[in-house]
Amino acid sequence: MSTLAIVLIAIGAVILIALIAGSLKRTRNRRLEDRREIATQHRDEATSRRLRAEKEAAAAEEQSARARRQAAEAEERSRAAERERETAQAHSDHASEIDPDSDQDGSGRPSPQPGTPSGSGRQE
Numbered sequence: 001m002s003t004l005a006i007v008l009i010a011i012g013a014v015i016l017i018a019l020i021a022g023s024l025k026r027t028r029n030r031r032l033e034d035r036r037e038i039a040t041q042h043r044d045e046a047t048s049r050r051l052r053a054e055k056e057a058a059a060a061e062e063q064s065a066r067a068r069r070q071a072a073e074a075e076e077r078s079r080a081a082e083r084e085r086e087t088a089q090a091h092s093d094h095a096s097e098i099d100p101d102s103d104q105d106g107s108g109r110p111s112p113q114p115g116t117p118s119g120s121g122r123q124e
Contacts, residue, residue: 096102
């Protein structure tokens with residue numbers, strides 16, 4: 001073989017190796033770009049889901065706070081009603097104490113008048 005043929009074969013081999021290397025590099029870059037795009041989509045989805053989760057958590061916390069506030073208001077109304085019952089009972093007890101027509105047994109009915117069988121106060 002002549003020297004020229006060997007040089008041409010060597011140049012051809014180098015060109016072929018360069019073409020294969022370039023093709024492999026483009027393929028590798030294409031795969032990397034695809035992976036980057038998929039990673040970006042996943043990040044966007046993660047961000048969207050995180051925002052949705054935070055919004056739901058805030059709504060749940062708001063609902064919980066509203067329920068706690070309503071429970072506190074109901075408890076306060078219950079305490080106020082109990083105070084009113086106690087005040088009413090105190091007034092009733094005081095009225096029974098100072099009423100000369102009230103009986104002393106605490107039944108809330110007037111005591112029978114002397115000389116009447118039914119206690120109605122009328123004589124027949």
